[in-house]
Amino acid sequence: xxxxxxxxxxxxxxxxxxxxxxxxxxxxxxxxxxxxxxxxxxxxxxxxxxxxxxxxxxxxxxxxxxxxxxxxxxxxxxxxxxxxxxxxxxxxxxxxxxxxxxxxxxxxxxxxxxxxxxxxxxxxxxxxx
Numbered sequence: 001x002x003x004x005x006x007x008x009x010x011x012x013x014x015x016x017x018x019x020x021x022x023x024x025x026x027x028x029x030x031x032x033x034x035x036x037x038x039x040x041x042x043x044x045x046x047x048x049x050x051x052x053x054x055x056x057x058x059x060x061x062x063x064x065x066x067x068x069x070x071x072x073x074x075x076x077x078x079x080x081x082x083x084x085x086x087x088x089x090x091x092x093x094x095x096x097x098x099x100x101x102x103x104x105x106x107x108x109x110x111x112x113x114x115x116x117x118x119x120x121x122x123x124x125x126x127x128x129x
Contacts, residue, residue, distance in 0.1 A: 069106025073099050 083091025
């Protein structure tokens with residue numbers, strides 16, 4: 001009876017990633033089959049490109065390092081205060097490390113701003129006129 005709990009823990013650690021992989025595989029497979037069926041009935045290439053852009057899941061916006069840095073700073077502050085209040089100096093050090101990583105990320109966001117996004121938006125606004 002003692003072996004059941006560790007065995008269940010190991011099984012869950014194996015079953016969950018396999019189930020997620022299986023689920024994502026079938027979701028993508030059905031989506032691709034649907035796109036293929038719809039594309040067979042479309043003669044206009046512009047409509048086909050529009051359809052593909054709807055199903056395109058890639059992230060089109062650049063990464064905002066300022067936002068990510070701010071989030072990382074506050075995660076570090078939270079870890080620091082958790083260590084300060086309950087868990088000890090090790091977590092205070094980890095919190096400071098994470099906070100400084102966030103400060104570096106935020107600094108990178110200001111040094112390398114997202115100018116490509118701003119240029120793209122300006123060009124699109126100009127083309128609409």
